[in-house]
Structures are given as structure tokens and as C-alpha cells.
Amino acid sequence: MTNVLVAALVGNGAVSGAVLDLLGGAADLAAQTGGQVTVAALGPGAARCASALISHGADLVLTCEEDALATHPGEAGALALVAASQATGATVILFPADTSGRDWAPRLAYRLGAGLVTDVTGWAEADGRLVWSRLVFGGKAEAKMASRRPVTIATVKPGAAKARRPDPERTGEARDLGLTITPDPAWPQVLETAVEQSSGPKLEEAKVIVSGGRGLGGPENFRYLAQLGAVLGAAVGASRAAVDEGWVPATWQIGQTGKAVAPDLYIAVGISGASQHLVGCSRSKVIVAINTDPDAPIFEHARLGLVGDYKEVLPTLTEALKEMLQK
Amino acid sequence: MHVVVLIKQVLDPEIPARAFRVDRLLQVPNVDRAPYVMSVFDGNALEVALKLREAKGGDVKITAVSLGPKGAEEMLRKALALTADAAVLINAEANSMDSMGKAKLLAAAIRTLDAVDLILAGRQAADWEAGQVGVMVAEELGLPCVPFVSRINPDGGSLKLRRELDDGYQTIRLPGPAVLTITNDETNVLRSAKVKDVMMAARKPLTTLSPADLGFSGEAAADPAIETLDLTVPEPRKRAEMIEGENLQAGARALARRLLELGAL
Numbered sequence: 092m093t094n095v096l097v098a099a100l101v102g103n104g105a106v107s108g109a110v111l112d113l114l115g116g117a118a119d120l121a122a123q124t125g126g127q128v129t130v131a132a133l134g135p136g137a138a139r140c141a142s143a144l145i146s147h148g149a150d151l152v153l154t155c156e157e158d159a160l161a162t163h164p165g166e167a168g169a170l171a172l173v174a175a176s177q178a179t180g181a182t183v184i185l186f187p188a189d190t191s192g193r194d195w196a197p198r199l200a201y202r203l204g205a206g207l208v209t210d211v212t213g214w215a216e217a218d219g220r221l222v223w224s225r226l227v228f229g230g231k232a233e234a235k236m237a238s239r240r241p242v243t244i245a246t247v248k249p250g251a252a253k254a255r256r257p258d259p260e261r262t263g264e265a266r267d268l269g270l271t272i273t274p275d276p277a278w279p280q281v282l283e284t285a286v287e288q289s290s291g292p293k294l295e296e297a298k299v300i301v302s303g304g305r306g307l308g309g310p311e312n313f314r315y316l317a318q319l320g321a322v323l324g325a326a327v328g329a330s331r332a333a334v335d336e337g338w339v340p341a342t343w344q345i346g347q348t349g350k351a352v353a354p355d356l357y358i359a360v361g362i363s364g365a366s367q368h369l370v371g372c373s374r375s376k377v378i379v380a381i382n383t384d385p386d387a388p389i390f391e392h393a394r395l396g397l398v399g400d401y402k403e404v405l406p407t408l409t410e411a412l413k414e415m416l417q418k
Numbered sequence: 419m420h421v422v423v424l425i426k427q428v429l430d431p432e433i434p435a436r437a438f439r440v441d442r443l444l445q446v447p448n449v450d451r452a453p454y455v456m457s458v459f460d461g462n463a464l465e466v467a468l469k470l471r472e473a474k475g476g477d478v479k480i481t482a483v484s485l486g487p488k489g490a491e492e493m494l495r496k497a498l499a500l501t502a503d504a505a506v507l508i509n510a511e512a513n514s515m516d517s518m519g520k521a522k523l524l525a526a527a528i529r530t531l532d533a534v535d536l537i538l539a540g541r542q543a544a545d546w547e548a549g550q551v552g553v554m555v556a557e558e559l560g561l562p563c564v565p566f567v568s569r570i571n572p573d574g575g576s577l578k579l580r581r582e583l584d585d586g587y588q589t590i591r592l593p594g595p596a597v598l599t600i601t602n603d604e605t606n607v608l609r610s611a612k613v614k615d616v617m618m619a620a621r622k623p624l625t626t627l628s629p630a631d632l633g634f635s636g637e638a639a640a641d642p643a644i645e646t647l648d649l650t651v652p653e654p655r656k657r658a659e660m661i662e663g664e665n666l667q668a669g670a671r672a673l674a675r676r677l678l679e680l681g682a683l
């Protein structure tokens with residue numbers, strides 16, 4: 092019997108799609124073995140998520156709404172997670188592979204003496220063990236790994252699991268962990284959280300993404316992408332090189348260490364196609380590459396390719412698509 | 419102020435995918451004449467330390483610490499040329515160790531150094547990409563930890579950090595000693611070394627320690643928490659359908675038509 096714990100940071104009573112996907116995967120894993128699924132929902136407002144979590148497959152929701160989770164998330168979260176793990180006796184603990192999951196998972200693994208596999212893209216049962224897949228060497232190789240400890244923790248990439256359809260009839264229990272967390276004066280303290288506002292769709296949710304790299308040559312040239320993006324209702328993304336140049340914010344970065352996206356259409360402009368970038372966009376249905384170098388590796392991964400200077404290609408492409416879509 | 423930067427030597431992550439092979443039996447990469455480099459985020463961490471020293475008017479000692487083979491000395495010399503003050507190599511075959519084992523060795527080496535105020539590590543190494551060691555070093559030393567920091571600014575007696583989030587960033591006050599893991603932004607791209615500093619680097623202290631010097635025997639590698647069952651390289655994909663036209667404008671229009679045909683919009 093595998094009891095599974097899903098750990099999630101909840102902001103203002105809202106559960107992210109990534110957490111619901113993970114919960115779907117956890118519910119399947121537990122169901123195969125007759126185990127239970129618990130969600131540890133951490134953060135002010137967590138209790139308000141309980142019914143959504145239960146309808147999506149949680150048997151038990153353990154909440155902790157201490158303010159310290161917002162002001163001192165790393166240290167306070169680790170305490171709450173140890174308590175939740177002990178309360179459930181879970182042998183598999185799943186985190187979304189986001190900033191908080193990647194922060195908490197190693198702390199919890201250390202404190203529980205658990206085996207930790209990060210950034211997993213999938214898992215399967217083989218010979219009575221769970222085998223975890225993950226990309227290594229910047230996406231150039233795939234490793235299969237297994238834990239040699241009684242408790243296994245994984246951080247899970249988007250796309251590895253799918254949310255269940257919510258069942259409003261489903262019943263489950265929700266209770267507070269009953270933990271009081273008083274921040275230690277030595278703990279790092281959050282003074283301010285700035286959430287980026289963008290006018291268009293979010294990268295994680297966009298159906299179309301236009302993405303720019305070092306080949307754009309400067310920050311002002313992202314306007315070519317914005318113009319195409321406006322016609323297609325697209326979000327604009329970037330390679331790490333464009334972020335490192337200071338042309339666009341770090342939150343635009345797509346790739347191994349940026350966002351993992353899965354749009355219907357991904358248009359890569361002036362991006363060479365390093366494996367670390369492709370890892371982030373390989374789940375796109377159609378990848379289009381526009382690049383001056385016919386030997387750029389991106390053409391080995393794209394569905395459609397066009398060799399040429401984007402400054403000449405994009406204005407015509409934008410006009411043509413505008414006309415065709417109006418018809 | 420004493421800042422330790424943890425740096426790892428890795429197979430050059432810019433090796434193109436088409437040249438990348440693995441030895442499936444040994445579960446290691448198998449690339450001809452493979453260059454080894456400082457892992458990229460560790461370079462960002464070193465740059466953050468150098469910027470902090472500049473912001474504090476020079477009063478920051480930087481020690482670079484690495485766990486790895488003898489060959490990693492070359493990378494540590496590079497860190498010294500980039501004006502780190504001292505370097506320590508824990509000379510051990512780290513591949514078979516798990517993250518916890520590595521964190522314990524690194525923490526033991528840090529304990530041998532003069533009072534350390536801050537420990538910086540890259541958010542993840544560019545080879546196995548686990549992203550565990552920095553946080554586990556904090557656990558082992560009983561220190562607080564802030565992952566995904568891109569900038570550090572002195573603020574009176576304490577430090578202010580910028581931590582990158584998935585959808586924005588946070589400003590964090592750091593009251594005392596901690597471990598930070600560093601992620602990239604435009605302010606922390608690693609600089610190049612100056613010629614005169616490269617020459618100076620040869621005279622700076624580079625200490626080599628063995629696990630035994632730190633009180634460890636073979637056990638660090640004996641019982642890893644995670645085992646690798648297989649390491650494979652995915653099949654190469656089919657080359658893109660290349661759109662052509664009399665000129666780029668015609669090509670662009672052909673591309674637009676093809677996108678609609680494919681139902682991609």
C-alpha cells in the first residue's frame with residue numbers, strides 16, 4: 092500500500108493547475124495499491140482549497156495557514172512538511188517542480204532521510220519499485236532512477252501527470268495541522284513580493300508562444316515578436332541568452348531552468364536550439380524555427396523551418412497571418 | 419565578511435546534442451576530448467560574491483570550495499584568477515555519492531574554514547541537474563537557506579536579496595549567516611579574468627583535502643539514497659520541413675499558409 096502526500100504552497104485559497112495535475116498522478120499511484128492521498132496545503136487561505144482538492148482526488152487535506160509560511164516560506168514550510176509527513180506516514184511525497192517545491196523537497200529529504208529525485212518527467216512501476224524518469228545533461232540524456240530509502244520524495248515537472256475530472260460528490264476529510272510557527276530571528280524574511288503583470292496570456296497557459304533569443308540582437312527587437320504575438324494572441328518567451336543579456340525579465344526564460352511550456356504552436360526566433368532550451372518547449376504541438384543559420388540545431392527539432400533574417404520574415408509573416416485569420 | 423562559493427567542474431554543457439553519447443554500462447557521458455568547465459550557475463554564484471565584495475568596498479574574503487577529481491584544480495585556479503582569495507578541493511570521486519553524501523563532505527570542509535558568513539552555490543549543476551546539494555548543505559550546517567537568489571545588496575548591517583519566483587520576484591532581508599542558491603539574471607553573468615590576476619592566482623592558496631582528512635571513510639558513497647538504473651540518449655528527430663520561397667517575403671507567406679494547413683492556429 093502506497094500512501095502518497097502531495098505538498099503545495101497555496102496562495103489566497105487558490106490551487107494551481109500544476110498542483111491539480113500532480114494530485115491526479117498521486118491519486119492514480121495510490122489507487123493502484125489501495126493507498127491514501129493526502130494534500131498538505133500550506134499558506135494563508137489554504138483551508139478554502141480543501142473542497143477543490145477533495146473533488147480532485149484527495150482523501151485527506153492537511154492545512155497550515157500560519158503567517159510565517161508567507162513571511163518565512165522556506166524555514167516555516169519545512170517544519171509544516173515534517174509534521175504532515177509524520178501525520179500521514181506517506182512513503183511517496185510529491186512536490187510540483189516550482190520555486191517552492193524545489194526549495195522544500197531537499198530540506199524534507201534531509202530531515203526524513205528520504206531518497207529525493209528532482210524534476211521528474213514521469214514514473215512507472217517495475218519489479219515492485221517505482222522508477223522515475225528525468226532529463227540530465229541539459230536534456231541530452233534521460234536517466235531512470237529509483238530510491239533506496241523507505242520514503243521517496245520527487246519534484247515533478249509540468250506534463251508528467253494529469254488532473255482528474257473533479258467529482259463534487261467525492262468525500263474526504265480536511266483538518267488543520269494544529270501547528271504554531273514562530274519565526275526565528277535568524278530566518279530570512281520576505282519584505283515584498285512583486286508579481287509580474289503581463290497583458291497577454293501567461294506562458295504556462297498560452298496556446299501560442301513567440302520566443303526570442305540572442306539572434307534578436309537587442310531588447311528593442313522584441314517588438315517584432317510582440318507584433319506577431321498580438322495577431323496570434325500569443326505570449327512572448329525567451330532563451331536564457333536573451334535573459335542574461337538583460338533584454339527581458341528572467342520570468343520569460345523557457346527551458347531546463349526556466350519555464351516548461353506546452354503550447355499548440357511555438358515560434359522560435361533567433362534561438363539556436365541548445366538542448367537546455369528545447370527541454371522547455373519540446374511538448375509544444377508544432378515548433379517553428381526562424382534562424383539565419385541553416386545548420387542551427389533548432390531545425391532538427393522543429394516541425395517547420397525557415398532560414399532567414401527574422402527582420403525580413405516576421406513583418407510579412409505577421410501581415411499574412413493577420414489577413415488569413417480575418418477571413 | 420567571509421563568503422564561501424561552492425563550485426563544481428562539469429562536462430561542458432554547450433556540447434551539442436548531436437555529439438553527446440553515453441556509456442550505458444557505466445552510466446556516464448562518453449564524449450571524445452570532452453572539455454570540462456565551471457558549472458554555469460556556480461559561475462553566477464561566484465559573480466554574485468564578487469559583486470557583493472565591490473558593494474561592500476572590498477571587505478569580503480571569498481573562498482571557493484569544490485568536491486571532485488584532481489582535475490578540478492584547474493577550475494579552482496580560474497576562480498582564484500577571478501579574484502577569489504583561497505580555494506579548497508575535496509579530492510574524491512563524487513559521481514557515486516548521493517546529494518546528501520556530497521553535502522556532508524562540503525559542510526565538513528566549510529567547518530574547517532574561518533568563521534563563514536555566507537555560502538553561495540549554483541541552483542543546480544549543469545551535469546546531473548539535481549539541485550539538491552546547496553539546500554542540503556544548509557540543513558547539514560543548521561543554517562537558513564534561500565534558493566533562487568539572483569542579487570545581493572548590502573543594507574546597513576544586514577543583506578537584502580532578490581529571489582526569483584516563477585511569476586515575479588521577492589525582496590528578502592537576510593539577518594545573518596545562510597546558504598543561498600544562485601540563479602541567473604543579467605547582473606550575474608560571470609566576468610572574465612584579467613591577465614594580471616591570472617598570474618597572481620598561481621601564488622594563492624589552494625588546499626587539497628581528502629575525505630579522510632575530514633573524518634570520512636568510504637561510507638559516503640557506499641549507501642546512496644538514489645540509484646541510477648539506466649542512462650540513455652533519445653533518438654535523433656527528423657529534420658524540420660524547410661519552407662522555401664523566391665525571397666524571404668514569399669517564404670514568410672508560405673509559412674503562414676502551412677501553419678493554417680497544419681491547424682496550428
Ligand SMILES: Cc1cc2nc3c(=O)[nH]c(=O)nc-3n(C[C@H](O)[C@H](O)[C@H](O)COP(=O)(O)OP(=O)(O)OC[C@H]3O[C@@H](n4cnc5c(N)ncnc54)[C@H](O)[C@@H]3O)c2cc1C
Pocket residue numbers: 229303304305306307329330331332333344345346347348349350360361362363364365366367368371381382383384387399400401402431432458459542543544
Ligand atoms: C545548466 C544550464 C541551464 C540552462 N538553462 C537554459 C534554459 O532554461 N533556457 C535556455 O534557453 N537556455 C538555457 N541554457 C543555455 C543554453 O545552453 C544556451 O546557451 C542558450 O539557450 C542559447 O540561447 P540562444 O539560442 O538565444 O543563443 P545562441 O545560441 O547564441 O543562438 C542565437 C541564434 O540566433 C541566430 N540568429 C542570429 N541572427 C539572426 C537573425 N537576424 N535572424 C534569425 N536568426 C538569427 C543564430 O544563427 C543562432 O542560431 C542553460 C545552460 C546551462 C549550462
